[in-house]
Amino acid sequence: MIQTVKGMIKPCEMGYTMSHEHLCLDLSKVRKNDDSTYGYSNTVIKEIEKAKAYGVKTFVEVTCNDMGRDVQQLALLSEACDIHIIAATGFYLDEYHPDFIDEASIEEIAEIFLQDLTVGIDNTGIRAGVIGEVASSESMTKNEYKILQASALAAKKAGCAIVTHCQLGKLGNEQADIFIEMGMNPQKVILGHIDLSNDLEYMCHLLDLGFNIAFDTIGKTAYLDDERRAENLKYLVDKGYSRQIVLSQDISRKSYFSKSGKYDGYTTVLKGFIPRLLELGVQQEDIEKMLVSNPQRIFNIEK
Ligand SMILES: [Zn+2]
Known part of the structure; x- marks a missing residue:
């Protein structure tokens, strides 16, 4: 089953899924401006409605505990727009961490995640359906390392997936090593922002280890243009990896x-990137995998 902010749904109800998004967050404490502060509002509802018109039915909302997560607002958005939202538990980059992470053990952090996944978040009774976006900076800090380990511990117990943030697409190998060491099933892990690496050999290596990778910064052309993103993706699809790739912006x-x-x-x-893939000769069947059947399989809670 898929655990959404409005309860359990069947994987077949998910439809087109954006596997790494933020509908409600507040990063102002670190970013020192309000560009990354938004949530339940007419503006966001309109933005979601536009995506819905292109066929999006499910958002995996990976705003975690230290990113201004507010699951009650997510539930309101889910209701207002009639879309599915999977909420997350986790801790983000080091600079966002609450102070207690310094002293907390792997087990204690895993316990926080398990509480959110199995009991509910902030006494709302609304449960997380995924661990994410757990992160590593350009060089991994001690606390980020600990949180990735705790994620694996909790995910194994809860049967859920882990979605990560690889800063600028880097350190996928280091994250993969942690998950393998912790006995985490790589098929339940999505290594995030790997498209930004623009490094096909590196991507193939992670895929060969069994991990899923995300092309989840589509449209962020200041970092990498979408033409290159699409060509890289076509290369991977031609190599037979479409079953291990998910998409988002x-x-x-x-x-x-x-x-x-x-x-x-x-x-x-959906508006610009999928047509570009089709133009390059990517088959609809592969697109359906990346948008529908892969998220259905990966985000399914396996008990
Ligand atoms: Zn993100």
């Missing part, structure tokens, strides 16, 4: 909303 700033007129917000993947 990781919107985390209001300035990326379609309202800005400069970006396509939550429609980026």
Whole structure:
């Protein structure tokens, strides 16, 4: 089953799924501005409705404990827009961590995740359906290492997936090593932002280890243009890896909303990128895997 903010649904109900998004977050403490502060509002509802018009039915909302997560607002968005939202538990990059992480053991951190996954978040009774986005900086800090270990511990017990943040697409190998060491099934892990690495050999290596990778920064052309992203993806699909890839656009700033007129917000993947893939000769069947059947399989809670 898939655990959403409104309860359990069957995997077959998910439809087109954006595997790494933020619909409600607050990163102002670190970013020192309010571009990354938004949530339940007419603006966000309109942005979601636009994605819905392109066929999006499910958002994996990986805003975690130290990113201003608010599951009650997610439940309201889910209700208002009639879409599925999977909420997350986790801790993000080191600079966001609460102070107690310094002293906490792997087991204690895993216990926080398990509470969110099995009992509920912030006494709401709303449960997380995934661990994410657990992160590593350009060089991994001690606390980030500990949190990745705790994620594996909790995910194994809960039977859920882990979604990660690899800063600029780097350190996928280091994250993979931790998960393998912890006995985590790589098929339940999505290594995030790997598209940003622009390194096909590295991607193939992670895929050969059994991990899923995300092309989840689609539209962030300041880092890498989408033409290159699409060519890289076509290469991987031709190699037979479409079963291990998921897609998203990781919107985390209001300035990326379609309202800005400069970006396509939550429609980026379906509006511009999928047509580009089709033009390159990627088959619809492979696109369906990346948007539908892979998320169905990966986010399924396995008891
Ligand atoms: Zn993210």
